[in-house]
Amino acid sequence: MSQDNDAAESQTQAQSESPIPILTLSRSIIRPFHVHDAPSIACEANNPLIARWMRNLFPHPYALSDAESWISIATTRLPLRDFAIARPDGTYVGGIGLKPLADVESRTMEIGYWLGEAHWGAGIMTEAVVAFSRWSFEAIPELLRLEAGVFGGNEGSMAVLRKAGYTYEGRRRNAVFKNGDVLDFHMFGLLREECLGSQQN
Template identity: 85%
Template sequence: MSQNNGATEQTASQTRAQFESPMPILTLSRSIIRPYHVLDAPSIAREANNPLIAQWMRNLFPHPYTLLDAESWIPIATKRLPLRNFAITRPDGTYVGGIGLKPLADVELRRMEIGYWMGEAHWGAGIMTEAVIAFSRWSFETIPELLRLEAGVFGGNEGSMVVLRKAITFEGLRHNVVFKNGKVLDIHMFALLREECLGSHG
């Protein structure tokens, strides 16, 4: 084999890898949860660039959400090991949103926060409820040290609260915790324990 042929084959292999979708961690009836891919960037920017999404997110979630923001996020999501942030797609591969875990530290190192978002065009189809339930179970099954998952929802975010009421347990209200877009908001706290999700032998 000539040196040029070897270089051509290497380039072709890299091109194939660029277009191959990552292996899913969960294949569900309404969605697929998988690692992010470089080709997700335009879809992320399109779905995330929406004030109706940004208003319920921490300020680390950009608004406006540009293609550059998406291109910057993907390496963060894919290079931190073990992977904790994932893309959600429909079964046909259409990108719809993201879901992930935020590890904590010190005395809270066995607790994680679960977070998620979904493009407006995909709301109301049951995708996120199914994803949160399945991803929560996956988290406990694959992270043996994990004892507790938590989620905090800004007051007024009724859509997310509907999801969490079906997926995990409401624990209480924290008053005047959030200052967002000039408003002071409460946070509704939800949590799921390992034994609640997996049973006493989990």
């Protein structure tokens, strides 16, 4: 009986241990995903106000099984490029990651992010994008450029990028068809020297 209790306690302890953060910030930590994030991801992501600004690969409705599948992908695709954003107390609040481009754009990566609605307006995402952008350039020496595309109407995300030092580079007209709406696609970019140079002063 005691052996069963010891095994159960060890399993519970393993499940409760969070991965080591790559960044510890004043408003959040950024760390690899863990299996225990699945219920929180499903809860935060199952929101039409989030899904409306995401590519269709982001499920809606967003089920627990979707969260479990995403965690499996994010934790086995090496090197790690996708991370959880959590409150300092460990509460999961959103995600941030990089998508490598290819061919002549092989030294560019697309940054993507989202944050649960209950956590909007607290400065969490701006701080995360600033720190994660710097981390990306420092961790990936060959990386020359980060870029982000934002659907027309998503003023909050555009404000985050501007505050994080990204330059507005133009508008791709009628480039997005989402939920029956035709939207523009607004492009932002950040260069290695802009990020590291400005933050080293």
